[in-house]
Amino acid sequence: MWSVNPTALSGLAPCIDREMTHVKLPDPERLAARILRRERAAVADGLNLLDNKLAEARDRAVRLLACLSGERWLKDGHLVGVTGPPGAGKSSLVSAMIREWRHAGRMVGVLAVDPSSRPELGGGALLGDRIRIKNSSYDDGLFIRSLANRNQLGGVATEVWPMSCLMLACFDIVVIETVGVGQTEIDIADIGDTVCYVAQPASGDTIQYLKSGIIEIPDIFAVNKCDLGPPARKTASEIGRSAPRQDRREDWDYPVCLVSATMNTGIKEFHDHFDRHRKFLADTGLLGKLRTRHQSAWVIRLLKEEFGTIGLELAGGRASIEARLGEDPSDQFGEYERLRKHLLSRFLSVNQPTNPTKEEHPDEQAIV
């Protein structure tokens, strides 16, 4: 049987909510210009557009990202991924980092991902990271968007990818904060240029993951709550011992930092490692390659999540998709949408053989 995520085809089922709405969708080209001017309202509108699953919105999202892309996607900004087990203190550590970045005058965008409840329980979510990340004062140089993971595989919302691309166009630093480690297609390493894993003192999880190779090795380790003393130091030294693996990048030292977000200790040194890693990637020419690779991973993950392994085969198979994506690294989102529409049409013709009126479905109209 076909293994298809039902949400992928919700737009095709007869029960589709065909209510007439007056969702005002922005003009993507004009919006892009405003985003590049760093207008907050435009950034918010752009993120809303990228979140919108209406067919018309998807088309505009492709146009928006096309306007924002280009050379800058491969060399500008700094995409930082922060992950780790629940309760490790990721948010307060991110908050402390933001203080440092803002102090240096850098604009910071944050995408904070929280889990959703199961679909049969309503699929709602409580997004509580804002309260933990924000300092009490008003700050125009900080933009936080909370996201629910919407039960997607791997625990990272698929919206993170296009949204982080948009944010890179207007913020110096983009932080993606997620719970836990990815278990499936997307590894935490695919989230950002620099990935930081926040470990809980006296917890063996991290080391188990590292040893078994479940996670790709993060670029920077932080052992939070170092005010606890010996347990934190023990965890740090264990991580240090587990870290040497074959997939290490040469010339990068994979630092393990002892920090305390609440006591504000070790933050400056920790912060400096991020800049150092960003410089390392730029100097070695890795940055562009890394981002291209990450984007391909996202495309394949999204396609697989919606259409399954058979979907990937229908699209020509993983290797051919990767090759196709590699041709124009600045338009991978557009390429993704084209692949998606192609697959949708294939699925439509298989699933609704008695009523193959492609034209009726709005998603089909713009197919290339």
Added chain:
Amino acid sequence: MVVARKDRDPPWLMRTYSGHSSAKASNALYRTNLAKGQTGLSVAFDLPTQTGYDADSPLARGEVGKVGVPISHIEDMDQLFDQIPLDKMNTSMTINATAAWLLSLYIGLAQRRGIDPTKLSGTTQNDIVKEYLSRGTYIYPPGPSMRLIADTINYTVKHVPKWNPTNVCSYHLQEAGATPVQELAYALCTAMAVLDRVKASGEIPPAEFPQVVERISFFVNAGIRFVEECCKLRAFGEMWDALTLTRYQVEDPKLRRFRYGVQVNSLGLTEPQPENNVQRIVLEMLAVVLSKRARARAIQLPAWNEAMGLPRPWDQQWALRMQQVMAFETDLLEYADILDGSPVIAAKVSELIEGARKEIENVEAQGGIIAAIESGYIKRELVASHMNRLRAIESGDLKIIGVNCFQETAESPLTAGGGDAIMKSDETAERMQIERLQAHRKTRNDAEVRAALQGLTDAAKSGENIMPSSIRCALAGVSTGEWGDSLRAVFGEFRPPTGIDITIDSREVLGKKDQVTDLRERVASTGNALGRPLKLLVGKPGLDGHSNGAEQVAVKARDVGFEVVYDGIRLTPQQIAQAAQEEGVHVVGLSILSGSHMELVESVLQELRSRDLTGLPVVAGGIIPQEDADRLVGLGVRAVYTPKDFNLNAIMGDIVDVVRESNGLERLGALH
């Protein structure tokens, strides 16, 4: 004719919780209340005073003089107690994070009037622990907060021996949803944490420690289930007696007595048919007077119309008369304990004690109350209990007359006057207080102020008792905001766990199953029509920290499928509008219980307009009189929910409709 016996027990202290607008207006009210036979004072402070801000701070906007009296400096304190002899009065102050400061102002004023502080009697609530769980007027992190409590205890035991420096509160735990067992357990855990802290400070020689134990008093809630409540108080007495003996070796039984004051339950007071609140209040009072062994030392009763807004002097008088009838007309005070020997009562008391012991062990195993608060455990437990209560009301399992049953009513002559049935706070109070404060700043000796504040900072850093330097600040004319800021600079500020990260266990607990299913479909289909899941921002503007309502709305919205952004308490309108924009929400819900809804909602709407979010619908909830609700709707608020809207499912259905309407979709109407 039967005449009351002469040798009856003396009655408890009778108070009314009051204070509003200004020190002058509150002083006039106090003197009227005392003339009517009230025997003590209970001061309500406004939120800026409670959270250590000056009246002219941006965060104080709209809050000055609203839920209580603004006290910015010693001259305000002087005016508040004008013509009231401090050495003869028993004054209770509902003050927590800034308790050390208000007590310093009180002691400073006594010194200035030539009164010996050893003659002062009264109470500072000063239980900052429960602020993290319920009331929300904390400022500093738990460590420094515990230290402030310990400092006031250490100081008063030596210098103001008749003062009750802390009132461990189970009251607010019940408001936050606590069951009687949870109330017992968490209040006793708090008392232990406080005593342990004082003991560890080493300021009191071991031989004098029983005197410290004796000064610990409690502030308790009494709900409508008065038999169980009465048993709860007997349980409190027995447990405290045992605990102080075994844990702190207090040999003298007199020093082990469980001393408590009461405000009966305000949570259960209803807006529909508000006259029924009178019998509720009287029955709740029974719980705390019936049993002589477990009788309250001081009682304050809410007014019948508290769910509607600020009570008038006549409403407060009615509340006082209830106490006087109970004390002086009935024969209750002529008997020994009338419940002793009842096997039913004894069994219930044992059951409560057993449950509370287990929960205390549980908390102690987690490292004590502070650790259990920091981990979010206690807040989660309370939010869950509260949710169960609300679901029972929705399902009708918990009956509330006039609310979820017997709703039919003739028109009440008491509320026929509409907006006249409550008091309006003085609109000019804020401006007057700011002017008074700014004038005061000009008359002070700046060098003295600076030196006093430096002394305060030094004490905060070095760990020496905070009280002497605070009293010096009081006498130098330092303001409430200056005192608060100096300590903020040393101690930092705290944002606690919200407790809303509780998991959904199963469908059965979600109120009426069919309504929830219906709601989930509505939320999902509306989200599909709009292209993305419905997103709601729950915001609490202003200084009001009563977050229980906002948390319940957030949890319910999540349960029916909303993606909910909850940003916690004490936000400026600017921060809320910024969050609404950044998060791309479909609707903003504001919760305000301090009475500042007009100013705060208007500011939020303004901030939204300035961000080009004019079309973003805003709904508001809180203790909002009908007249104000109409005005808010006039300003553009799409719906106003007040205590009479007890059904959270109905509120959710309406919020979905508000979102639909704002996006050109048809309303779906009432739930099936």
